[in-house]
Amino acid sequence: MQISKRIDSLAESQTLQIAARCQQLRAEGVDVIGLSLGEPDFPAPAHVKEAAKAAVDNDFSHYGPVPGFPSLREAIAKTLNEELGERNPQAFNANEIVVSVGAKHCLCNAIETLVGPGDEVILPTPCWVSYVEMVKLAEGKSVLVRTTMENNFCLTAEQLEAAITPRTRLLVLCTPNNPTGSVYSHERLVEIVRVLEKHPEISVISDEIYEHILYTGQHESLGQFASLKDRVVIINGVSKSHAMTGYRIGWLACHDKGFISAVKRLQGQQCTCATTIAQKAAEAAYTGDRTCVETMRQAFERRRDLIVRLAREIDGLKVLEPQGAFYLFPDVSSFFGKSHNGFTVHNANEVVEYLLNEAHVACVSGSAFGEDNCIRLSYATSEDLIIEAMRRIKEALGKLK
Ligand code: PMP
Ligand code: GLU
Secondary structure, three states: OOOOHHHHOOOOOHHHHHHHHHHHHHHOOOOOEEOOOOOOOOOOOHHHHHHHHHHHHOOOOOOOOOOOOHHHHHHHHHHHHHHHHHHOOOOOOHHHEEEEOHHHHHHHHHHHHHOOOOOEEEEEEOOOHHHHHHHHHOOOEEEEEEOOHHHOOOOOHHHHHHHOOOOEEEEEEEOOOOOOOOOOOHHHHHHHHHHHHOOOOOEEEEEOOOOOOEOOOOOOOHHHOHHHOOOEEEEEEOOOOOOOHHHOOEEEEOOOHHHHHHHHHHHHHHOOOOOHHHHHHHHHHHHOOOHHHHHHHHHHHHHHHHHHHHHHOOOOOEOOOOOEOOEEOOEOHHHOOOEEOOEEOOOHHHHHHHHHHHHOEEOEEHHHHOOOOEEEEEOOOOHHHHHHHHHHHHHHHHOOO
């Protein structure tokens, strides 16, 4: 069959690809430690599971409203308003929320709605694997702006200013960040907002899916700025905060009525609505006891401290301590050109290949995120597995001469 040009040009998600490879090796009996896929290893909270079961028993088995059940959207709006706190320039209501099949689907809907052929989208890199491909799907043009470890992997106002052209339509900012673990401070955001104030034609997507996995200060959102309030789309969901990745529930929030109406039209033609049973489970996540979110955050912080300590004991790794999310993104360029057993590593892809074959540890190459000198290790796994994985990595990298 002839595949359309648009889909044919789409790359496979490298995070999902390596996770599948990891599973395949395990099925073959290889003892692989997976530090590749970014998803919490905890089970969903008990009250969420109960709500999902009750939804089945109470016959939530029919189509629901396109943007999600009003009760869920009300719970989301209430939570969002509480989290935006005193700086919130305008309270969100349920009609300004659209629930979709995971935050990934929300991002795709938002990009599809805002970007047309040739429109430019500014993506500070390293950035999450799917943004570039989503922009491609919308026939837009990604403008990659490289941030550096020296600058805490955060976009500066000068970089943003320099990247803007008359065709710029969108900026996508992710904080806490996947893959770097960097977090934008309020001051950093103020500088970015000052630039955006000069360009009212540019919309902003603020991907806040790691909001609750934060190890420093409080979460700062672009939704807190009055001057941007009608052109910011906030993306979030329960995948990371409540360890509910498989439930596939995410949401977007925006004050622009035309945008919300367009997203609803798109979703209505495309998937009708997110799974009703999963929506009821997500409602329980937002209305029920939230101590589970903090308990998981504390576990991630202990793992962060552990992996940073162990990584700093490995000669040649350059490590920036992550301030949020659950990824370590070390620079491995000091190993480029070195060999072991006839295998020379020339780049981050080959470091990942080498670690998989030699140490049986799966990571993701930084090139998947637009940064060729780094690799990503997900520490959303047990402390024992982190210790063993880092022991293996240290041994394998030590053999490279
Ligand atoms: N944004 C970022 C930065 C992510 O890391 C992820 C996780 N894959 C998503 C969005 C999508 O989340 P979800 O699993 O809810 O689709
Ligand atoms: N957020 C995860 C990751 O980056 C999930 C995989 C994906 O959705 O691409 O590994």
